[in-house]
Amino acid sequence: MYTKTVFLKDTGADTEERTRQVYSVFIDLIRNHNLQDQVQVVRVADIGIYNQGIVIEILPDNVLYANVKEEDFSRIIDTTIKESKVIEDLLYKKPSKQLRIVLRNCGRINPESIEDYIAKGGYLALKKVLLEMTPDAVIEEMKKSGLRGRGGAGYPTWLKWKFTRQVTAEQKYVICNADEGDPGAYMDRSVLEGDPHSVVEGLIIAAYTIGASRGYFYIRAEYPLAVERIRLAISQAYEYGLLGKSILGTDFDFDIEIRLGAGAFVCGEETALIASIEGKRGTPRPRPPYPSVKGLWDKPTAINNVETLANVPYIILEGADNFAKIGTATSKGTKVFALTGKVKNSGLVEVPMGITLREIVYDIGGGTISGKPIKAVQTGGPSGGVVPEEYLDTPVDYENLQKLGSIMGSGGMIVMDEDDCMVDIARFYLGFCVDESCGKCAPCRIGGFQMLKVLERIASGKGKSADISLLKRIAFAMQKASLCGLGQTAANPVLSTLRYFENEYKEHIDERYCRAAKCVELLNYTIIQEKCKRCTVCVNQCPVKAIAGSRETGFSINVDTCIKCGRCFEVCKFKAIARK
Amino acid sequence: MERHTLLTDEVKQLVERWKDKEGNLIMILHEIQNHHGYVPRQVALDVSALLDIPLARIYEVLTFYNYFKLSAPGKHRISVCMGTACYLKGAPELIKEIKNILHIEEGQTTKDGNFQLNVVRCLGCCGLAPVMMIDDKVYGKVRKQDIMDILSSYVKE
Numbered sequence: 001m002y003t004k005t006v007f008l009k010d011t012g013a014d015t016e017e018r019t020r021q022v023y024s025v026f027i028d029l030i031r032n033h034n035l036q037d038q039v040q041v042v043r044v045a046d047i048g049i050y051n052q053g054i055v056i057e058i059l060p061d062n063v064l065y066a067n068v069k070e071e072d073f074s075r076i077i078d079t080t081i082k083e084s085k086v087i088e089d090l091l092y093k094k095p096s097k098q099l100r101i102v103l104r105n106c107g108r109i110n111p112e113s114i115e116d117y118i119a120k121g122g123y124l125a126l127k128k129v130l131l132e133m134t135p136d137a138v139i140e141e142m143k144k145s146g147l148r149g150r151g152g153a154g155y156p157t158w159l160k161w162k163f164t165r166q167v168t169a170e171q172k173y174v175i176c177n178a179d180e181g182d183p184g185a186y187m188d189r190s191v192l193e194g195d196p197h198s199v200v201e202g203l204i205i206a207a208y209t210i211g212a213s214r215g216y217f218y219i220r221a222e223y224p225l226a227v228e229r230i231r232l233a234i235s236q237a238y239e240y241g242l243l244g245k246s247i248l249g250t251d252f253d254f255d256i257e258i259r260l261g262a263g264a265f266v267c268g269e270e271t272a273l274i275a276s277i278e279g280k281r282g283t284p285r286p287r288p289p290y291p292s293v294k295g296l297w298d299k300p301t302a303i304n305n306v307e308t309l310a311n312v313p314y315i316i317l318e319g320a321d322n323f324a325k326i327g328t329a330t331s332k333g334t335k336v337f338a339l340t341g342k343v344k345n346s347g348l349v350e351v352p353m354g355i356t357l358r359e360i361v362y363d364i365g366g367g368t369i370s371g372k373p374i375k376a377v378q379t380g381g382p383s384g385g386v387v388p389e390e391y392l393d394t395p396v397d398y399e400n401l402q403k404l405g406s407i408m409g410s411g412g413m414i415v416m417d418e419d420d421c422m423v424d425i426a427r428f429y430l431g432f433c434v435d436e437s438c439g440k441c442a443p444c445r446i447g448g449f450q451m452l453k454v455l456e457r458i459a460s461g462k463g464k465s466a467d468i469s470l471l472k473r474i475a476f477a478m479q480k481a482s483l484c485g486l487g488q489t490a491a492n493p494v495l496s497t498l499r500y501f502e503n504e505y506k507e508h509i510d511e512r513y514c515r516a517a518k519c520v521e522l523l524n525y526t527i528i529q530e531k532c533k534r535c536t537v538c539v540n541q542c543p544v545k546a547i548a549g550s551r552e553t554g555f556s557i558n559v560d561t562c563i564k565c566g567r568c569f570e571v572c573k574f575k576a577i578a579r580k
Numbered sequence: 581m582e583r584h585t586l587l588t589d590e591v592k593q594l595v596e597r598w599k600d601k602e603g604n605l606i607m608i609l610h611e612i613q614n615h616h617g618y619v620p621r622q623v624a625l626d627v628s629a630l631l632d633i634p635l636a637r638i639y640e641v642l643t644f645y646n647y648f649k650l651s652a653p654g655k656h657r658i659s660v661c662m663g664t665a666c667y668l669k670g671a672p673e674l675i676k677e678i679k680n681i682l683h684i685e686e687g688q689t690t691k692d693g694n695f696q697l698n699v700v701r702c703l704g705c706c707g708l709a710p711v712m713m714i715d716d717k718v719y720g721k722v723r724k725q726d727i728m729d730i731l732s733s734y735v736k737e
């Protein structure tokens with residue numbers, strides 16, 4: 001029987017390799033002290049602290065040490081593990097602003113073991129729901145909790161369940177939407193891989209509530225490990241009588257199957273996802289009728305996102321009131337963000353709603369890698385928008401982000417600094433949506449393509465002054481007339497960059513100037529004669545022989561021949577090539 | 581019959597296993613692709629016959645989803661992530677470098693069939709951006725100058 005658990009991670013290193021080395025040193029010491037039967041040592045993939053050297057957490061003492069050196073290990077074993085005393089000078093000072101609900105078990109339990117999950121209170125919520133609560137009571141509890149869909153739109157979960165429950169039908173379905181396609185977001189993957197049972201449990205509770213006897217996991221085929229873990233979790237749940245006939249001795253029957261996505265972003269949209277499960281092309285259809293009335297095989301269907309479902313067991317067990325204490329007036333609980341881009345500590349963060357963007361980006365993220373000021377933070381992926389630096393003090397919730405012209409979305413949060421060009425970003429996102437447009441409705445198919453052409457024109461220095469109003473006009477038509485969420489929101493990145501950074505668009509159009517030096521065709525390379533040592537490295541490297549001159553007279557770049565490949569800029573050791 | 585040569589018993593069994601399930605087509609195609617690395621036309625024809633679905637319905641689905649491949653993949657599949665985080669952190673540079681080294685464009689296979697280059701949307705490890713994957717191995721925080729070393733480790737067998 002273990003009396004203590006030690007979590008260990010080298011947060012300063014890029015690779016798992018290093019943590020493994022540290023682990024073996026530590027475990028050897030534990031064995032030397034003959035403590036291996038009392039102390040469990042676990043290597044964790046993410047401990048929620050970054051760039052703090054070796055981090056060690058000891059339970060049940062709940063002591064957290066950071067910047068630990070290998071020579072401190074003996075001290076830790078002698079003092080904290082043997083005598084349960086705290087070593088002050090190793091303590092991790094700054095309390096984390098993170099709050100883990102969805103990721104509560106990730107990295108803490110063996111995701112392939114249902115026993116581990118049960119030991120952490122897993123499936124107790126299901127037991128409570130099945131034995132003590134009516135479906136209406138569950139809906140009431142969800143209503144009190146204020147939980148809203150974490151997939152993007154933020155639709156109240158209780159309302160979705162209520163509508164699906166209200167409809168009388170012989171067969172109903174629940175679906176877990178695990179088709180995480182937003183480039184730059186990977187929280188669903190982490191939950192599926194790190195705590196699959198919490199999602200399975202959430203789905204069973206959803207099924208009981210709405211009266212469904214069959215459910216589906218719709219998972220991206222690009223996440224093979226997530227598929228494997230969910231498959232295992234489902235089969236373990238069957239073995240334990242948590243799925244199948246007469247669950248926990250009640251008359252509730254429920255079966256789950258897995259369906260794989262096949263790389264179509266639009267399949268995150270409810271009706272397209274349903275078409276895909278039915279084995280067809282994933283094209284959306286007009287709503288209403290909503291899936292809660294006519295969904296999978298025309299039967300009432302509730303579709304919930306992974307993160308939403310992972311919240312459900314927590315709410316049932318801890319109580320809706322406790323959950324509703326976290327967050328803002330309209331947005332309750334926590335949200336997991338994938339903090340990436342030019343930020344120092346990138347990774348998944350789970351924070352209470354209402355925290356400011358600045359706290360996330362600076363206090364947790366540690367600011368930019370380059371130390372340069374942040375230009376904007378992008379949220380909501382291809383359906384979202386940018387939030388410029390001056391609005392970083394806005395508390396994060398569904399409404400506030402919308403007011404700023406962005407959305408919560410699935411939780412991608414990408415930090416951009418001065419070296420990122422807003423026209424280029426808009427073009428990147430729109431390019432994604434054009435690629436992923438299913439082609440069914442004209443506003444999205446044609447509108448997106450035409451907008452992309454205009455953006456490409458602007459980025460290549462051939463923009464016209466009327467282009468900005470043209471972009472706005474097409475965007476408006478797409479928002480109003482597109483069939484599904486993909487088309488309606490595809491123009492958001494363009495509109496929001498226009499809203500805050502119209503001057504950058506104007507610079508591209510009027511002055512043929514890209515301040516971030518990203519738009520290749522607008523750049524000009526020149527040699528700064530004062531810095532040039534006439535070493536001729538650039539002359540030899542230039543693929544089109546555009547650099548002419550001699551060691552005596554100096555060199556210059558022929559603008560007409562130059563293809564702006566940037567090779568000279570990269571190879572010059574004296575920073576004598578100017579790029580503007 | 582010659583056109584049945586590609587249809588192994590395994591594929592036959594797999595169709596049999598899924599035959600009675602609703603919405604089975606995509607799952608069957610997934611398993612075929614896992615087996616062959618792509619969906620060969622002959623197999624698609626056979627599935628059409630076994631399931632009694634028109635071939636057009638199968639190709640409608642195959643061409644809609646990015647995941648399904650209609651031609652044989654290279655020996656080693658290079659997938660470079662072009663998700664937002666990777667894009668910002670220099671994925672376009674990596675792609676340029678790989679193209680320069682291997683002399684292929686996106687989606688193409690090298691003449692010796694050793695490498696195939698694909699650009700993918702998001703591999704879901706944005707914290708390690710920029711990311712590339714060769715077969716099932718993920719390389720994180722890749723720098724342009726690392727590419728040559730990584731690729732050459734796949735050349736000598």
